[in-house]
Amino acid sequence: xxxxxxxxxxxxxxxxxxxxxxxxxxxxxxxxxxxxxxxxxxxxxxxxxxxxxxxxxxxxxxxxxxxxxxxxxxxxxxxxxxxxxxxxxxxxxxxxxxxxxxxxxxxxxxxxxxx
Amino acid sequence: xxxxxxxxxxxxxxxxxxxxxxxxxxxxxxxxxxxxxxxxxxxxxxxxxxxxxxxxxxxxxxxxxxxxxxxxxxxxxxxxxxxxxxxxxxxxxxxxxxxxxxxxxxxxxxx
Numbered sequence: 001x002x003x004x005x006x007x008x009x010x011x012x013x014x015x016x017x018x019x020x021x022x023x024x025x026x027x028x029x030x031x032x033x034x035x036x037x038x039x040x041x042x043x044x045x046x047x048x049x050x051x052x053x054x055x056x057x058x059x060x061x062x063x064x065x066x067x068x069x070x071x072x073x074x075x076x077x078x079x080x081x082x083x084x085x086x087x088x089x090x091x092x093x094x095x096x097x098x099x100x101x102x103x104x105x106x107x108x109x110x111x112x113x114x115x
Numbered sequence: 116x117x118x119x120x121x122x123x124x125x126x127x128x129x130x131x132x133x134x135x136x137x138x139x140x141x142x143x144x145x146x147x148x149x150x151x152x153x154x155x156x157x158x159x160x161x162x163x164x165x166x167x168x169x170x171x172x173x174x175x176x177x178x179x180x181x182x183x184x185x186x187x188x189x190x191x192x193x194x195x196x197x198x199x200x201x202x203x204x205x206x207x208x209x210x211x212x213x214x215x216x217x218x219x220x221x222x223x224x225x226x
Contacts, residue, residue, distance in 0.1 A: 006158070032212055041123070043203065043218045044159070093158050097212060103149060104214060106158035 003027055004096050006107035013084055014115055021079045021110045023094030029074035030096035034104060035067070038091045050077045084114045118142050121204055121217030130226050134191040138204035138217045141185065145206040145215075148180050150189045153201045153219065162202075163189060194224045 003026040013019050023033055031052045036044040048058045048069050056069035066088075068080040077096075081088055091111050095104040121138045128134055136150075147166055151159035163178035165171050165187075171178045177190040187206070191198055204217040 004158075034212070041221075043216045046213065049212060091156070095158075102147060103161060103164050104212075105161060106151070108158045109156070111156065 002096075002098050002105040004030075004094065004105050004107040006094055006110050008110060009108060010111045010113075012113045012115065015085050016083055019081045019084055019112060021081075021092055021094075021112075023077045023079070023096070023107050025075045025096040025105075028096075028098070030077075031074060032097040033071060033077040034095045034097075035069060035077075035079050036093045036095065038093060038109075044093060047079075081112065084112070086114045088112065089114045116141055118215050119204065119206060119217045122220055123218050125221040125223055127223045127225060128194055130194060130196060130224055132194050132224070134189075134194050134198070134222060134224075136189040136191075136202050136204075136220050136222070138187050138206075139185055140187075140206060140215075142206075142208065142215075143182075143185070144208040146209045147207045148178070148187050149205040149214070150176075150178055151203040151205060152198075153203060155200075159203055191222075194222075196224045196226045198222060199224050 005024045007022045033050045035047045047062045048056045050056045050069045050071040052071045058064045071077040093109040095106040119140045150163040153159040168180045168182045175192045179188045201219040201221050203219045205214045
């Protein structure tokens with residue numbers, strides 16, 4: 001139980017394009033999902049908290065116009081990196097608040113490379 | 116001072132050894148303590164979840180929380196090469212969903 005999927009697992013794009021990453025809770029409903037960014041050999045940095053049916057809450061220093069988050073259903077949240085640049089290259093991981101315990105279950109991550 | 120401190124390692128041990136991984140923290144409001152295992156280029160996998168102080172055991176894994184010392188530990192018994200990964204501690208206070216993560220400790224179990 002408590003499986004979270006992400007799609008795509010890897011994406012390479014040209015500078016200036018937009019990339020959408022999907023996060024799905026497969027066997028439970030998640031009213032709250034989270035988006036993280038992880039640099040090599042570094043810990044997870046929370047970017048934003050996504051609540052179903054409402055606007056996402058962004059952490060300080062995260063550009064909300066650049067990282068668009070939509071949580072339109074109880075099983076799907078999307079992160080769109082708009083006008084991506086090489087410095088946006090990173091490992092993006094989503095998580096979903098678990099159904100029974102007050103914890104988070106993580107997706108497998110999406111590796112974004114911007115050329 | 117970081118809210119959560121964790122030695123990045125790498126920590127190398129022989130197969131079958133007992134591994135001890137630790138985190139210290141400064142925020143006394145933290146009540147929930149988690150350990151995640153992350154393989155290279157994968158998402159973190161929840162290993163242990165503990166509320167408040169005490170011990171919790173699950174198979175070869177034991178989590179300990181000492182709130183008086185603001186210190187948490189994860190013990191791995193009979194370590195296997197498949198345990199080689201980065202182990203992240205995470206914690207949070209009541210009334211918030213926000214986790215604070217340690218930097219992770221890279222563990223290598225040598226066959």
